[in-house]
Structures are given as C-alpha cells and as structure tokens.
Amino acid sequence: MIEKMDTLLQRICVDGRLAKLAVSETGFIFDPQTGQSFTLNQTGLLALDLLKRGNSLEMTAQYMSDEYEVTMDVASSSLEAFLYQLGRYL
Amino acid sequence: MNNNHKVSVWEPPFIQPHRVGAINKFGNRGAKENVMREIFGVSIDDLVDQFGSPVFVTSEHQLRMNVRKIRRVFERRYNQVIHGWSYKTNYTGAICRILHQEGSWAEVVSAFEYEKARSLGVPGNRIIFNGPHKSKAILERAIAEGAYLQADHMDELKMIEQIASEQDRIVKIGIRINFDTGFTEPWSRFGFNLESGQANEAVKRISMSPHVRLTGLHSHIGTFIMEPRAYGEQVKTMCRFMRDLDDIDHINIDTLDIGGGFPSKNALQRVYLPPDQAVPDINEYADAVCDALVEETRYLEQSGRALPRLIIESGRAIVDDAQVLITSVVGTKRLPDGRRAAILDAGTNLLFTSYWYNHQVQMTREPGGVYEDTVLYGPLCMNIDVVRQSIQMPPLVYGDRLVVSPVGAYNNTQWLQFIEYRPNVVLVHEDTNVSVIRRAENLAVMNAQDEMPAHLSYRTMADEGSLPSGKTTREHLIRR
Ligand SMILES: Cc1ncc(COP(=O)(O)O)c(C=O)c1O
Numbered sequence: 001m002i003e004k005m006d007t008l009l010q011r012i013c014v015d016g017r018l019a020k021l022a023v024s025e026t027g028f029i030f031d032p033q034t035g036q037s038f039t040l041n042q043t044g045l046l047a048l049d050l051l052k053r054g055n056s057l058e059m060t061a062q063y064m065s066d067e068y069e070v071t072m073d074v075a076s077s078s079l080e081a082f083l084y085q086l087g088r089y090l
Numbered sequence: 091m092n093n094n095h096k097v098s099v100w101e102p103p104f105i106q107p108h109r110v111g112a113i114n115k116f117g118n119r120g121a122k123e124n125v126m127r128e129i130f131g132v133s134i135d136d137l138v139d140q141f142g143s144p145v146f147v148t149s150e151h152q153l154r155m156n157v158r159k160i161r162r163v164f165e166r167r168y169n170q171v172i173h174g175w176s177y178k179t180n181y182t183g184a185i186c187r188i189l190h191q192e193g194s195w196a197e198v199v200s201a202f203e204y205e206k207a208r209s210l211g212v213p214g215n216r217i218i219f220n221g222p223h224k225s226k227a228i229l230e231r232a233i234a235e236g237a238y239l240q241a242d243h244m245d246e247l248k249m250i251e252q253i254a255s256e257q258d259r260i261v262k263i264g265i266r267i268n269f270d271t272g273f274t275e276p277w278s279r280f281g282f283n284l285e286s287g288q289a290n291e292a293v294k295r296i297s298m299s300p301h302v303r304l305t306g307l308h309s310h311i312g313t314f315i316m317e318p319r320a321y322g323e324q325v326k327t328m329c330r331f332m333r334d335l336d337d338i339d340h341i342n343i344d345t346l347d348i349g350g351g352f353p354s355k356n357a358l359q360r361v362y363l364p365p366d367q368a369v370p371d372i373n374e375y376a377d378a379v380c381d382a383l384v385e386e387t388r389y390l391e392q393s394g395r396a397l398p399r400l401i402i403e404s405g406r407a408i409v410d411d412a413q414v415l416i417t418s419v420v421g422t423k424r425l426p427d428g429r430r431a432a433i434l435d436a437g438t439n440l441l442f443t444s445y446w447y448n449h450q451v452q453m454t455r456e457p458g459g460v461y462e463d464t465v466l467y468g469p470l471c472m473n474i475d476v477v478r479q480s481i482q483m484p485p486l487v488y489g490d491r492l493v494v495s496p497v498g499a500y501n502n503t504q505w506l507q508f509i510e511y512r513p514n515v516v517l518v519h520e521d522t523n524v525s526v527i528r529r530a531e532n533l534a535v536m537n538a539q540d541e542m543p544a545h546l547s548y549r550t551m552a553d554e555g556s557l558p559s560g561k562t563t564r565e566h567l568i569r570r
Contacts, residue, residue, distance in 0.1 A: 008272050011319070031104070035362020037108045044103035068100040084168035085105055087272045 004059060005080055012051075012086050021090075031090070038089065038090065043068070047082055055084075110271065126493050127454045129414055134454050134491060137516070142530065143418040143491065144436035144514040146502065149487065150188055152412040153498075157192045160352075160404055163373050167380035170399035174218045176350050177203040178277060179405030179499050180413075184527035186519055189408070197403045199227035201452065204237070204430040215237045218347070218401065220308065222246075222280060229253055233261055240264040240308040240347065242254045242281055247295055247302070254301035264306025264345055265292050269327050273320035284331060285306050297339060299367040304341055307332060310349025310403065318370050324348060329386030332398070348379060348402035354410030356496055357448040406499035411531075413498030415441065417477075419490040420469065432466040432486045437468010437475040440512065441497060442504040444477045451477075457484035470509050507531070557561075 022030045027040035040048060043064065050060040061076035068075070092094060127134060130149040137145060155171065164171045174197035175189045181203060186196070187210060196207035199221030205228075207217050214235025222242040224232070226249055232239060233253050241247050241263055254261040266281030278453045282288040296304045311324050328346055335341040352375050355365040357442075362368075378401075387397050417436035425431050438444055451466065464483040468475035477494070515528035 004272070005216070011272075031364070034360070034368070036360065039106045039108065041101055041104045041106075043101055044105050047103040064103075070100050074100075082103040084270075084272065088275065089105065089107060 005083060008087050009051065009057060012083070012090055033078055036089070043078075044082060047079060048086075094279060106413075110209065125454070125456055127455055129416070129493060132518050132524055134416055134493065137524065138416060138418070138491060139525070141514045141516050141526065143416060144434075144440060144513045145416050146413055146440075146482055146497065146513065146528075147416060148185065148498065148515065148517045148527065150415045150517055151520050153185065153188050154192060156408045156412060157189055160372060160402070160408060161193070161499065163376040164380065164400070164402065167376055168383055168400055169397065172399060172401045174296045174347070174401055175408075176403050176405035178503055179350075180409045180502050181206055182502050182515055183210060184530050185409065185502075199223075201225055204228055204232060205412045208235070215545075217226070218403070220310075220403075224249075226253070230257075233257060233259065238262075238264065238306070238345075240266050240306065241292070242266050243539070244292065244295070247292060251299045251302050254299075258301075260301055260303055261304050262305040263296070264308045264347060265296075265304065266308040267328070267331065268309060271311055271320050271323040271327070273317050273323060274315060277310065278314055284327070289331065293335060293339060293341065297341070305337075305343060306345035306347060307349040308349065308401075311351060312365060313351045314353045314356075314406065315351045316358075316361075316369065318374040318378040320378075320383045321348065321375055325379050325382035326386055329383065333386070333389065344396065344398050345401060346383070346398045347403065348493055350403040350405045350407075352404050352407040354406045354496060354499060356410055356443075356499075358407075359446055359448055399513070401552060409498035411496040411498065413502075414493050414495040416495045416502075417492050417494060419486045419488055419492070422486055423489065425465065430462050430483070430485070431467060432483070433467045433469060434477060435469055436490065436494070436513075437470050437474075437477060438508055439451075439468065439470055439475070439506045439508050441468075441477055441494065441501055442506070443497065443500055448478060448481075449494045449497065451481060451483070452493045452495070453484070454493060459485040472508075502528070507536075 022032070027042070027045045029038040029040060031037070046067070047060060047064065050063055055063070057076065057079060061072060061079050064070070064079065065072050065075035127139070129147055132147070134169050137147060159166060161173055173194045175186060175194040176197045177186065177453065178199060186207070188243060190196070190210065190212055195216040195218055196212045197218045197220060198204045198207050200223065204219060208214070212480055214232065214237045217232070217237040219232050219237045219239045220242070223237070224246060229239070229249060230253050233250070234257060237252060241250060250261060250515050268276055268278050268281045269284035270276045286543050293304060296302050307381045309324060309328060311320060315321070325346070325348060328348070332343040338364050345525070352372060353369045355369055357365050383400065390397055415436055417434045419432050421433040423431050440508065441449065443449070461482045461484055464486070464536070465479060466477040466481060468477055502515060506515060511531040514526050514530045516524050517527045
C-alpha cells in the first residue's frame with residue numbers, strides 16, 4: 001500500500017498534470033488539458049500546496065495534523081483518499 | 091508556507107469537479123466548415139436516394155485499416171497478440187465477418203452473441219466467452235465446443251465445474267479480476283476482486299477441482315480510457331498476480347486478457363479539446379501495455395519459459411470511425427429562449443451514444459447565413475431525445491441532410507426500437523460498391539414477434555361485431 005501511494009504521488013505531483021494546473025488562492029483549479037475545472041476545500045488546498053512543494057505524504061500528513069489538531073491517523077488516511085481522488089481526475 | 095489556510099474546523103481534503111458542460115461554451119464544436127458531399131467515396135445524395143434517410147453508412151476499408159493498425163502496433167512490441175472482437179460494440183454480421191477475416195477472434199458476453207459468432211462460422215476455440223450471465227445451456231455448448239471461458243463469479247465457476255465433470259473433460263479457463271489502477275473508477279462489479287482476496291478464493295476453488303484448470307487472467311478496466319498509463323498499471327498488477335500464482339500455487343498462466351477501452355476519435359461531452367488533441371495515439375497505449383508486459387515477464391524469459399499470450403478486446407477504437415449516420419432535417423423552430431432548433435429523423439433511438447458524445451455534425455450543402463447556437467432534436471416524443479444540446483450551425487431547412495460521425499461503436503447494438511423503425515445499415519465495399527448489411531425494419535418485422543390469442547384474432551375493427559353471439563367485444567366481456 002505504501003509503495004503504491006508513493007507511485008501515485010510521483011505520478012500526479014511530479015510527472016503529471018498537477019504541476020501544470022492553474023490553482024487560485026480560493027481553491028479554484030483549471031486543467032488546461034481538458035478544460036475541466038474543480039474546487040478544492042481549505043484542507044484540499046493546503047494538502048495540494050504541500051505536495052506540490054515536494055513534501056512527502058508523511059510530512060504533509062504531519063503538517064495537517066498539527067495545523068488542524070487531528071491525529072496522524074485521521075490526517076494520513078484522509079490524505080490517501082484525497083490522493084486517490086486526484087488520481088481519478090488528473 | 092503562509093498561514094491563511096488555517097480554519098478552525100477539520101474537514102478531510104476534497105476536490106470537487108465542476109458540473110459538466112456549464113463551463114465550455116467555446117468547447118461546443120460547430121458543424122465543420124467543410125461541406126461533405128461524399129462519404130467513404132460515395133455521393134451522399136445517391137446513398138439517401140437509394141437507401142433512404144436516416145441511413146448508417148459503414149466503410150469496409152476503414153474497418154480493415156483500423157484492425158490492422160491496432161494489431162500492428164501491438165505486434166511490433168510483443169510477440170503473441172490476439173484481438174478478440176467485442177461483439178457488443180457492433181454485431182452486424184458483415185462487420186463481424188470482416189474482422190474475422192482479418193484474424194480477430196470473437197469476444198462474446200451472452201448466449202445470443204455466442205450463437206451469433208457460431209452462426210458466422212467462428213469455431214468454438216476462437217471464441218472468448220465473457221460476461222456475468224452465461225446460462226447452463228450455453229455453457230454446456232461452449233464447453234463442448236472448446237470456447238475459452240473467463241469466469242465472472244463463484245456460481246458460474248461451480249457451474250463450469252459441474253458441466254466439465256458431466257462431460258468428463260478438463261476445461262482450461264480464465265478468471266476476470268478487478269482492482270484499482272488508481273486512474274479510473276474501478277469496475278468492481280465484474281469478476282473477482284483482487285484487493286479483498288476474492289480472486290485468491292476463486293483460485294483456490296479452481297485448484298481443488300480435477301476438471302477445471304486456471305490458465306488465464308482477464309480484466310477490463312473501463313471504456314474510453316484517456317490515460318494510457320492506466321494500462322501500464324493494469325498490466326503490472328495482472329503480471330504480479332500471475333507471478334504470485336506461479337510462485338505460491340504453481341499455477342501456470344498462459345493468457346493475459348486486458349479487455350478493451352481504448353478511446354476512439356470521438357468527443358466525450360466533458361472533454362474540452364477536440365478529439366484529435368485530447369485522445370492519445372494508439373501507440374501510446376501499446377507502449378504502456380507492452381513496456382509493462384515485457385518488464386514484468388522478464389523473469390519468465392530469463393528462465394527460458396514461454397511468455398503468456400496477450401488478448402486485447404478493443405471495440406470502439408476499431409469500429410467507431412468506420413461508420414457515419416446520414417440524417418435529414420424534418421422541421422425547424424425557434425425555442426422560447428431564442429435558440430434555434432432543428433428536428434431530425436434520427437435521434438437517441440438510433441444514436442444512443444449521443445448521451446455521452448458530442449458527435450461531429452457536418453453539412454452536405456454550402457451553408458448560407460449566420461452560424462448560431464442550435465439544438466438538434468431527434469424525432470421521438472421524449473424530452474431527452476437530443477442529438478446535440480448546443481452546436482454552432484447555419485440556418486437549416488426542411489430536407490437538409492447532415493452527416494453525424496463517428497457512430498460505429500455501440501449504436502447498432504444499443505439502439506432502441508422505440509416509436510420508429512430502425513433504418514438500413516449499408517456497407518461501402520473497398521471498390522465503393524454499396525450493399526445493405528442490415529435491412530430497415532418495417533411493419534412485417536415488427537409484427538413478426540407478436541402473437542395474437544385466438545379470442546383477439548379478427549382482422550378489422552368492423553369484424554368485431556362478428557364475435558360469437560353477435561355481441562361487441564365490450565358486451566361480450568361484460569356478459570362473461
Ligand atoms: C469485457 C469487455 N471487453 C471489451 C469491451 C470493449 O470495450 P471498448 O469498446 O471500450 O474497447 C467491453 C466493453 O464494455 C467489455 O466489457
């Protein structure tokens with residue numbers, strides 16, 4: 001599972017379209033390849049920003065857990081779900 | 091990292107796609123500027139004069155080119171490739187025949203499709219039998235005829251086992267498995283799930299049977315997959331499962347069937363770029379599949395063992411652009427909101443795929459006047475009978491003929507016999523002669539399936555009076 005998440009992360013954030021997405025501060029995203037647009041919620045925006053900056057999943061989860069005062073379990077499992085969701089759209 | 095993300099309430103991170111269609115006003119492809127007077131080398135007016143409107147026009151040449159190309163690109167990268175023609179995509183007899191002549195096997199998913207393939211002369215051992223519903227009777231026939239079965243669920247496995255034992259044979263089968271590639275919505279309702287261990291249970295069950303042997307793995311990750319890398323993941327997962335079966339259970343898999351799903355050059359409604367730019371080339375898919383396959387089977391090659399054969403079941407990528415529909419305008423109006431509308435003699439009854447594609451629509455005469463946002467309706471008395479919600483068109487008039495394309499995949503099979511007769515389907519031969527490959531329906535066809543109970547059998551309403559006892563129907567019924 002861990003390995004798979006890392007490959008997914010690699011694919012989306014490093015090789016993939018994520019790097020080319022236009023992301024506004026309010027969480028509006030536009031994908032120039034498909035014309036599809038999305039809205040991110042606050043935590044989604046934070047997670048995306050952290051991942052785009054090259055943070056590992058663990059570091060991202062840790063940051064979110066500190067920021068929102070939730071346990072690491074909660075932060076990392078929801079981060080995984082989020083990453084899968086990104087994988088579907090991007 | 092700045093701090094303005096901070097909110098008091100935790101909410102799991104989430105991304106919400108915006109509603110389809112609302113954003114891409116400019117994405118609505120207009121009727122292409124170039125006027126089409128011919129299709130596949132034949133005059134459109136001649137086709138309509140001879141075969142009526144609407145009419146589906148199929149190109150034998152394009153079909154052959156498409157299937158040859160897909161085989162070529164895969165065979166260039168991997169040695170043993172079989173194409174199984176997905177009957178459900180278009181099972182018009184002549185179309186299947188052409189593909190079988192090109193060497194494609196039949197991929198069928200029902201008793202009807204199995205019988206159809208056999209009636210077209212396909213031997214049992216060139217039929218791949220998939221799908222969640224295979225009745226006992228058809229399984230008995232398929233097993234006796236040596237078809238390659240790919241099991242979908244446990245009850246089917248038990249039935250195969252039972253039949254194999256009754257026929258006293260050892261049947262080699264594949265199982266369909268499903269799993270998450272991380273790219274597409276998993277089609278988890280088909281086959282045995284890998285992550286949850288169902289696939290392993292199926293393997294165990296098969297291992298215990300003296301009559302069934304597992305030799306193949308099948309998966310089909312979806313349809314119109316725009317991301318070639320999804321196939322790389324799919325093949326990797328299948329190969330790793332194959333290797334586990336080899337290492338742990340000493341099961342030798344000789345067939346990997348990766349299903350279909352390669353896109354055609356059609357315009358999905360939510361996609362913004364035109365298909366020429368949005369749809370990756372088939373070579374990219376072949377790269378993704380074969381790179382993963384070669385990489386993941388290197389251990390076999392190194393120990394001098396045979397590599398599995400690869401089955402692809404590509405449907406839409408082979409037939410979609412080999413067929414167009416010619417349709418005629420039967421009326422025009424202005425809608426209350428000011429938009430232009432035209433009513434066509436073909437709607438979603440014939441173009442089932444217009445529910446998810448923005449088909450290309452082309453004029454067959456020089457357009458005059460201003461292009462405007464236009465709705466194209468079909469002929470049905472049904473609100474959702476819309477061929478194009480929004481397309482830039484010049485003014486249309488009664489009798490205008492339009493060419494809708496590509497329509498070869500899933501329309502000649504998913505069309506509805508609803509309200510209207512279904513029209514002729516014709517084939518343009520390689521020498522541009524044209525023949526009908528599926529005759530238009532008429533009243534005789536429609537009535538052929540009706541049966542009339544004796545007490546309702548009179549020929550005209552006037553004969554009604556001659557019921558026994560000379561009463562009218564109503565009185566007759568009331569008395570009883
Ligand atoms: C098992 C299987 N194989 C092949 C196909 C053909 O798919 P496509 O036309 O997308 O290539 C389908 C279609 O749904 C399918 O279910």
